[in-house]
Amino acid sequence: MPTILRIKGYRFYFYSHEPNEPPHIHVDKDSRSLKAWLEPVSLARNIGFRPHEINGILKLIEENRTALLEAWHEYFS
Numbered sequence: 001m002p003t004i005l006r007i008k009g010y011r012f013y014f015y016s017h018e019p020n021e022p023p024h025i026h027v028d029k030d031s032r033s034l035k036a037w038l039e040p041v042s043l044a045r046n047i048g049f050r051p052h053e054i055n056g057i058l059k060l061i062e063e064n065r066t067a068l069l070e071a072w073h074e075y076f077s
Contacts, residue, residue, distance in 0.1 A: 023072045
């Protein structure tokens with residue numbers, strides 16, 4: 001489970017056993033978790049985050065999308 005970024009208490013990572021899915025990122029904070037697609041940035045699933053927090057996380061993903069995609073492609077290629 002490589003961690004790619006840590007921002008504002010959020011941990012951005014992906015699982016090493018998901019190479020057959022489109023590029024995506026998992027985000028955890030405390031006991032909450034979400035999965036977001038990277039192309040285009042959109043919510044795939046959410047466990048526990050409130051709507052305003054989801055929007056903030058998606059904005060962080062958008063702002064760091066290039067680095068996240070580079071990490072994804074580097075790891076899975």
